[in-house]
Amino acid sequence: MDITGQDVAQSIINGLCMGGTYILIGLGLTLILGIMNILQFAHGEVYMIGAFTVYLLSVLNGVNLYVAVVISMITTAILGLILERVLLRPLKGQFLSYVCVTTGLSLILQTTIMLTFSKGTKQLPSLYKGSFEIAGAYVSRERVVAIVIALLLTLILYTFLKRTKYGLAMTASAQNREGALMQGINPNLMSAMVVAIGSALAAVGGALGGSIFNLDPYMGGLAFMKGITLIVIGGLGSIPGAVVGGLLLGVAESLLALFFGAQMGIILPLVLVIAFLIFRPRGLFGHD
Amino acid sequence: MLLEIKDLAVRYGGAEVLRGVSVEVEEGSVVTLLGGNGAGKSTTLRAITGLVPIASGEIWFDGRRIDGLAPQKIVELGVRHVLEGRALFPYMTVLENLKVGAYLQKDRGKTAQMLKDIFVHFPRLEERQGQQARTLSGGEQQMLTIARALVGGPRLLLLDEPSLGLAPLLIREISKIVRNIHERGVTVLLVEQNTRLALDVADRCYVLETGNIVACGLTQELIESDLVRKAYLGA
Ligand SMILES: Nc1ncnc2c1ncn2[C@@H]1O[C@H](COP(=O)(O)OP(=O)(O)OP(=O)(O)O)[C@@H](O)[C@H]1O
Ligand SMILES: [Mg+2]
Numbered sequence: 384m385d386i387t388g389q390d391v392a393q394s395i396i397n398g399l400c401m402g403g404t405y406i407l408i409g410l411g412l413t414l415i416l417g418i419m420n421i422l423q424f425a426h427g428e429v430y431m432i433g434a435f436t437v438y439l440l441s442v443l444n445g446v447n448l449y450v451a452v453v454i455s456m457i458t459t460a461i462l463g464l465i466l467e468r469v470l471l472r473p474l475k476g477q478f479l480s481y482v483c484v485t486t487g488l489s490l491i492l493q494t495t496i497m498l499t500f501s502k503g504t505k506q507l508p509s510l511y512k513g514s515f516e517i518a519g520a521y522v523s524r525e526r527v528v529a530i531v532i533a534l535l536l537t538l539i540l541y542t543f544l545k546r547t548k549y550g551l552a553m554t555a556s557a558q559n560r561e562g563a564l565m566q567g568i569n570p571n572l573m574s575a576m577v578v579a580i581g582s583a584l585a586a587v588g589g590a591l592g593g594s595i596f597n598l599d600p601y602m603g604g605l606a607f608m609k610g611i612t613l614i615v616i617g618g619l620g621s622i623p624g625a626v627v628g629g630l631l632l633g634v635a636e637s638l639l640a641l642f643f644g645a646q647m648g649i650i651l652p653l654v655l656v657i658a659f660l661i662f663r664p665r666g667l668f669g670h671d
Numbered sequence: 672m673l674l675e676i677k678d679l680a681v682r683y684g685g686a687e688v689l690r691g692v693s694v695e696v697e698e699g700s701v702v703t704l705l706g707g708n709g710a711g712k713s714t715t716l717r718a719i720t721g722l723v724p725i726a727s728g729e730i731w732f733d734g735r736r737i738d739g740l741a742p743q744k745i746v747e748l749g750v751r752h753v754l755e756g757r758a759l760f761p762y763m764t765v766l767e768n769l770k771v772g773a774y775l776q777k778d779r780g781k782t783a784q785m786l787k788d789i790f791v792h793f794p795r796l797e798e799r800q801g802q803q804a805r806t807l808s809g810g811e812q813q814m815l816t817i818a819r820a821l822v823g824g825p826r827l828l829l830l831d832e833p834s835l836g837l838a839p840l841l842i843r844e845i846s847k848i849v850r851n852i853h854e855r856g857v858t859v860l861l862v863e864q865n866t867r868l869a870l871d872v873a874d875r876c877y878v879l880e881t882g883n884i885v886a887c888g889l890t891q892e893l894i895e896s897d898l899v900r901k902a903y904l905g906a
Contacts (some may be wrong), residue, residue: 551771551774554763555763555767555771558762559720559760559761562759563742563771564746565742565754565759566746566772566774566819567775568771
C-alpha cells in the first residue's frame, strides 16, 4: 500500500476539519471550567444533540442546512440554559453529586436520542458541494467551509470576550471570582451566558462533525475526550490555546492514522494528555 | 448613618469569629477599624458586602437592610470593597481591569469620563494602561485595585489593609489617596494594622480584638487614651 502526496494532503485537510470540531467543543468546556469551576460532563451530549437537531431539521424535514444549524445553535443554547439553571448551578461545589448527576444526564440524553430516532446510518448533507485542487490534491469544499466556520466562530468569541462589556466581565469572573463579584457582576448571569454560548458552539461542532462521519447517540463521549485533550494541550481558558491545540490534535491524529493505522490515531490523545500533564501542565498557552 | 452594623455575629464552622460587633459610619466620614492579625477585621468587611453569611445581627446601608442580599446587589447600592490581597484580574490589562470596575455603569460617556478622571489622579496607571495587571509592582497593584473600585462611583468604600506589603513612602501615598477620596465625598471604612496610617486619616476609630469591639470613639480621643497607645502605637 503506497501513501501518496494526495493522501497526505487529504489527511491534513481532514485533520484540520476534525480539529475545527474539536475546537468548537473544547471552547465551551474550557470556558465553563474557567468561570464555573466545573467540568461539564454532559457537554459531549450537548454536541450530539446539536448534531441530531440539524439532522432532524435538514434531513427529515427539508430545512436549509445553514438555517438548520442556526436553529440548532439556538435550541441547544436554550437546552444549555436549562441545564445550567436546574443542574449545574444548584450542584456547584458538591462535587460527588454533581459528577453523578451529569454522568447520569449523559446516559439519559444518549438513550433518549437513541429511542427517538430510527436505526440506520445517519449523515448530514454536504455543507458545500464539489471539490477543488491544491498542489495536485483534491480537497472537498465542505471541509474547507467547515474549517472556516470553526475559525470564524472562534474569532467572534474572542472578539466578544476582549471587546464587549459582558465579554470582559466573563473573562474577569474566570480570573478572580470574588474580584468580579465586587464589581457588581452577577455570577449567575455569567454562568448562564457561558453555558449558553458553549452549548451553541458545541452544536455547530456537532453539525460540522456530522458532515465528516455518521451521527450516533454515543458520539458525544469521544468528542468530550477530545475536548479535554485540547484543554490540556492548549491551556485552561486560553482561546488561542484551544485553536492551536484543536488543529494540532486533529492533524496529528489524522496523519498518524494514515501512516500507522487508525489505532494510533485513537491512542494519541491519551499519550498527549499524559505528556502535557507531566512536562507542561499549564499547556501551550495557559497561565500558571 | 450611611452604614450601621448592629450586634453582628459571624461564625466559621463552629468558631465564632465576630460577636456583638456594632459599627456606625456617618456619611462623608472616614472611619477606621483597627486590630491585630485574626481580630476579625476582614470578616467584618466581608459580612458587609455579603461575602460571608452572618449568624445574627443586622447591617443597614442608607436606610436599607442589606444583610442577606447577594454581594452584587450590595455593590449595586453603592458599596465598593477593596479586598485584602487586591483581587485584580491578573491577565487583563490595567485598562480592562478599570473597565470591569465600571461594569455597572450603563452610560458609556460617563464611563469614559470616569476613566479620564481616574487617570488624572493615578497618572502611573495611565502610563501602564496596556500592561497586564500581574506585571505591576505591589504599589501599582494597590493603586489599581483602589482605582477600579472608584471607577464604580461608590458612596461607601471599604478598604482592607491597603498598606499591606508597601514601603513607607507608598504608605504615605495611600494616606494621601484616602484623603483625596474623602474630599470627593466618598465615605470610607478603612481596615488597617498600620495604626499611624489609620489614625492619620480617620475621624472615628474602632478597635477590634478577637471578634469584639474593645474601644471606639473620635480618633483624637483614642490617641490620647492609654489602651490604644499601649496596644497599637507601641508607646
Ligand atoms: N474562611 C474561613 N474559614 C474559617 N476560619 C476563618 C476563615 N476566614 C477567617 N477565619 C478566621 O476568622 C478569624 C478572623 O479572620 P479575619 O480574616 O477577619 O482577620 P483579620 O482581622 O482580617 O486579620 P488580618 O489582619 O490577618 O487580615 C481568624 O481567626 C481566621 O482564622
Ligand atoms: Mg484581614
